[in-house]
Amino acid sequence: MDLLERFAAGDLDAFESLFREHQCAVYRWIVRIVRDPAAAEDLTVETFWRAYKAHARFRADGNFEAWLRRIGTNVALDHLRTTRSYIELSDDFPAAPSSDSAVQKETRVAVQRAFASLPPRLRVVAQLGLIEEESYRAIAEALGISETATKLRMFRAVRILRKKLTQAGVTL
Amino acid sequence: MTDRELKEFAQNVRAAMPPIQRAELGRDLWPAFLQKTAAPRVRISWFDWALVALAAAALISFPGVIPALLYHL
Numbered sequence: 001m002d003l004l005e006r007f008a009a010g011d012l013d014a015f016e017s018l019f020r021e022h023q024c025a026v027y028r029w030i031v032r033i034v035r036d037p038a039a040a041e042d043l044t045v046e047t048f049w050r051a052y053k054a055h056a057r058f059r060a061d062g063n064f065e066a067w068l069r070r071i072g073t074n075v076a077l078d079h080l081r082t083t084r085s086y087i088e089l090s091d092d093f094p095a096a097p098s099s100d101s102a103v104q105k106e107t108r109v110a111v112q113r114a115f116a117s118l119p120p121r122l123r124v125v126a127q128l129g130l131i132e133e134e135s136y137r138a139i140a141e142a143l144g145i146s147e148t149a150t151k152l153r154m155f156r157a158v159r160i161l162r163k164k165l166t167q168a169g170v171t172l
Numbered sequence: 173m174t175d176r177e178l179k180e181f182a183q184n185v186r187a188a189m190p191p192i193q194r195a196e197l198g199r200d201l202w203p204a205f206l207q208k209t210a211a212p213r214v215r216i217s218w219f220d221w222a223l224v225a226l227a228a229a230a231l232i233s234f235p236g237v238i239p240a241l242l243y244h245l
Contacts, residue, residue: 016202019201019202019205020200020202023197023200023201023202024196024197027195027197027201028195028196028197031192031195032191032192032195035192037195040195041197041199041201041204044197044201045201045204045205045208046208048201048205049205049208049209052205052209107188108188108189110188111185111188111189112188112189115189129182130181130182130185130186131182131185131186131189131190131191132191132192133182133186133191154178155173158173158178158181159173161181161185162181172181172184172185172188
């Protein structure tokens with residue numbers, strides 16, 4: 001019996017192996033959605049907790065990583081629904097350096113506020129697509145929706161973002 | 173909005189809000205998971221269930237009190 005079959009049967013030792021193998025990937029995915037390292041750790045644990053409880057529904061021949069990513073995305077979405085404020089990344093949290101050093105702080109704040117104002121289901125798409133440059137396919141798989149629906153959400157998100165930014169006097 | 177406009181917009185957004193490049197997990201989360209599994213569940217006593225049943229029975233028997241209750245909530 002392989003690891004996934006043992007997990008599907010409810011074996012905690014098998015789950016521990018899977019947990020240790022996938023925890024970093026799940027964390028990395030979630031932190032890119034919530035942009036809050038501390039919350040992302042808690043949400044990673046919550047993701048595995050939901051996965052463990054749902055072990056009987058997992059098909060052993062299925063893609064465990066994709067399944068986890070979908071659960072993680074839902075957990076992150078639930079988090080965004082309860083916390084609408086935007087978390088500014090601290091300096092000790094590694095992010096790519098801004099390509100334009102002249103970007104004003106006001107613009108940054110306006111962009112962050114505009115993202116925070118998006119409905120969570122649009123925000124996830126915009127964040128992963130616009131900022132993290134994930135493909136429509138990857139986002140669609142993580143959300144369990146079609147690529148067309150993902151594109152539609154992206155266009156709706158961009159329309160709202162542009163409107164909010166224009167209201168804030170920022171043109172991108 | 174064309175794809176080109178979308179790409180341009182995305183580029184400008186990334187300049188203001190950079191992507192997260194290296195998000196490394198600082199610690200092993202397995203102990204936290206075990207702690208979560210060991211956390212005591214919220215248990216509802218039989219007395220609480222009895223109270224809920226009593227309240228439900230009262231509402232079914234006297235539906236006229238529902239608007240009054242809603243008004244006071």
